[in-house]
Amino acid sequence: MAEIHTTARLTPGKGELVGAWMGDQRWYAAKGRRPSVRRIASFRFDDPAGRVGVETMLVADDSGPHPVLYQVPLTYRDAPLGGAERALVGTMMHSVLGKRWVYDAPHDPVYAAQLLACIQGRVRAASSQRSDAVEESVVAARHPSWVHEATVVSSKVLSGEQSNTSVILDCALEDGTRRPLIVKVFRTLQPGANPDVEVQGGLRAAGCDRVPEAVGHLSWSWPTDPSGAPDADGEHVAYGDLAFAQEFLPGVEDAWRVALRALAAGETFTTQAAGLGAATAEVHRALAEALGSRETTAQDRARIVAEMRSRHATAVTEAPALVAYDPAVERVYEAVSRASWPAMQRIHGDYHLGQVLRSPSRGWILLDFEGEPLRPLAERARPDQWLRDVAGMVRSFDYAGGSHELAHPGASARDWVAACQEAFLDGYLEESGTDPRGLGALLTAFELDKALYEVVYEARNRPTWLSIPLDAVRRLLDGRPARTGPPPGPTHPQEVTP
Numbered sequence: 001m002a003e004i005h006t007t008a009r010l011t012p013g014k015g016e017l018v019g020a021w022m023g024d025q026r027w028y029a030a031k032g033r034r035p036s037v038r039r040i041a042s043f044r045f046d047d048p049a050g051r052v053g054v055e056t057m058l059v060a061d062d063s064g065p066h067p068v069l070y071q072v073p074l075t076y077r078d079a080p081l082g083g084a085e086r087a088l089v090g091t092m093m094h095s096v097l098g099k100r101w102v103y104d105a106p107h108d109p110v111y112a113a114q115l116l117a118c119i120q121g122r123v124r125a126a127s128s129q130r131s132d133a134v135e136e137s138v139v140a141a142r143h144p145s146w147v148h149e150a151t152v153v154s155s156k157v158l159s160g161e162q163s164n165t166s167v168i169l170d171c172a173l174e175d176g177t178r179r180p181l182i183v184k185v186f187r188t189l190q191p192g193a194n195p196d197v198e199v200q201g202g203l204r205a206a207g208c209d210r211v212p213e214a215v216g217h218l219s220w221s222w223p224t225d226p227s228g229a230p231d232a233d234g235e236h237v238a239y240g241d242l243a244f245a246q247e248f249l250p251g252v253e254d255a256w257r258v259a260l261r262a263l264a265a266g267e268t269f270t271t272q273a274a275g276l277g278a279a280t281a282e283v284h285r286a287l288a289e290a291l292g293s294r295e296t297t298a299q300d301r302a303r304i305v306a307e308m309r310s311r312h313a314t315a316v317t318e319a320p321a322l323v324a325y326d327p328a329v330e331r332v333y334e335a336v337s338r339a340s341w342p343a344m345q346r347i348h349g350d351y352h353l354g355q356v357l358r359s360p361s362r363g364w365i366l367l368d369f370e371g372e373p374l375r376p377l378a379e380r381a382r383p384d385q386w387l388r389d390v391a392g393m394v395r396s397f398d399y400a401g402g403s404h405e406l407a408h409p410g411a412s413a414r415d416w417v418a419a420c421q422e423a424f425l426d427g428y429l430e431e432s433g434t435d436p437r438g439l440g441a442l443l444t445a446f447e448l449d450k451a452l453y454e455v456v457y458e459a460r461n462r463p464t465w466l467s468i469p470l471d472a473v474r475r476l477l478d479g480r481p482a483r484t485g486p487p488p489g490p491t492h493p494q495e496v497t498p
């Protein structure tokens with residue numbers, strides 16, 4: 001294991017470097033604020049060649065009302081890493097080793113290789129305080145179904161819109177065959193198991209192949225004060241997941257791209273939407289079987305409606321014009337308080353077209369069970385209503401239409417959107433025997449809830465798209481439903497009035 005230069009001076013310091021760089025990263029949550037960085041903990045991986053320093057830091061950003069924890073893996077090199085110019089965090093002088101080039105580690109092949117080796121249990125994380133010591137607080141868990149020994153041949157960071165940082169790994173297996181994997185490095189850490197690891201791992205363990213194969217994950221315990229707040233000198237600990245490795249499906253597109261292409265070409269997407277509805281129902285059934293389901297209690301209903309109200313309040317802060325709709329929003333929440341609700345179970349939690357891949361051989365494959373990144377982890381890890389997922393995908397068809405309309409002023413995608421939404425709901429009904437449209441008040445409330453979440457998400461991340469969820473809120477509340485409503489029939493659960 002590596003020698004640690006405990007008395008070396010660094011100019012600038014690591015905290016200073018990270019603080020200056022972090023605010024511009026896609027995963028930095030408090031957009032527009034200047035990060036105020038406090039170091040909580042760190043650990044290292046060893047470079048087998050003994051040349052590159054690899055250190056993962058856990059930093060708290062104190063610039064907002066509550067500290068937010070970020071995982072910041074870095075590599076330290078004695079010369080620039082070719083082709084990684086955009087991943088350079090900065091340079092610093094090390095009083096013993098000289099000039100160091102500091103990189104965002106997911107872009108560095110040395111980090112990628114050691115991360116996967118650690119997840120599979122082949123190497124241990126090392127202390128960043130003491131030379132030649134294992135860091136016991138970092139623990140790897142190989143998924144029970146992963147029987148291979150994969151070694152990274154090359155790696156590259158996934159390009160595109162992402163809340164975390166995923167690295168695609170071209171791997172060699174024990175028999176020499178090649179197998180692509182992907183490891184997601186979680187950026188914002190909160191105490192508790194990450195639902196992506198728990199739910200996808202649980203589905204795979206139960207034999208569900210509508211999700212990629214799970215390889216394993218890495219978790220960490222960091223110091224906190226007695227209240228659980230991150231504190232470098234704290235004597236308590238919190239636990240959270242750092243990274244999740246899984247099978248990578250190469251050359252497949254997500255449903256967002258496929259749908260947008262169909263829309264641009266003037267083609268229908270109803271057959272695919274119906275298949276997606278059926279796949280969604282299949283995964284909901286598998287989730288209930290693998291991780292359980294239970295009756296929805298009055299407390300569950302009250303809590304979910306309270307969360308809806310709080311989300312509405314946040315959306316009004318981001319988009320004050322929404323205040324005109326307050327009475328109409330309240331009517332939606334009152335209606336669901338009186339409706340009958342289906343069972344509680346684990347769900348996807350942030351379901352949209354970008355979370356589903358179209359595999360030519362395996363059909364629709366669902367990804368990213370992490371839930372909504374703007375929601376606290378404890379909320380995301382609870383059983384919830386499957387209608388939330390259904391509403392998420394219904395909203396996503398509206399988003400596809402909305403983004404097409406933004407790109408083509410004057411065009412209307414409304415008929416295309418309505419047809420996709422109907423087909424998706426038909427597919428869900430066919431597979432599950434339950435028509436989500438039969439739970440109309442609840443479906444509307446979850447659609448509204450998602451649209452209000454999206455208002456906040458777009459205001460903070462993509463202001464030019466804010467009109468898409470804002471228009472949806474107006475449409476939902478103006479009583480002009482985009483869909484035609486449920487066909488009559490015995491399969492629709494009845495809503496109850498008090």
Ligand SMILES: Nc1ncnc2c1ncn2[C@@H]1O[C@H](COP(=O)(O)OP(=O)(O)O)[C@@H](O)[C@H]1O
Pocket residue numbers: 158161162163164165166182184212246247248249250254354355357367368370
């Ligand atoms: N196993 C996989 N196989 C192929 N592509 C994947 C896989 N996992 C993720 N991707 C691609 O990466 C994108 C981002 O992954 P995701 O898990 O949604 O990350 P995040 O939670 O950070 O948004 C997906 O939309 C998909 O295009």
Ligand SMILES: O=P(O)(O)O[C@H]1O[C@H](CO)[C@@H](O[C@H]2O[C@H](CO)[C@@H](O)[C@H](O)[C@H]2O)[C@H](O)[C@H]1O
Pocket residue numbers: 161162163256350351352353354368371372373374392395396397399400454457
């Ligand atoms: O994929 P993530 O887990 O990071 O989810 C977040 O980002 C999504 C955008 O990338 C956002 O989804 C919204 O935009 C999509 C189009 O880009 C659209 O298909 C979705 O329906 C819409 O909600 C998601 O809400 C957010 O949590």
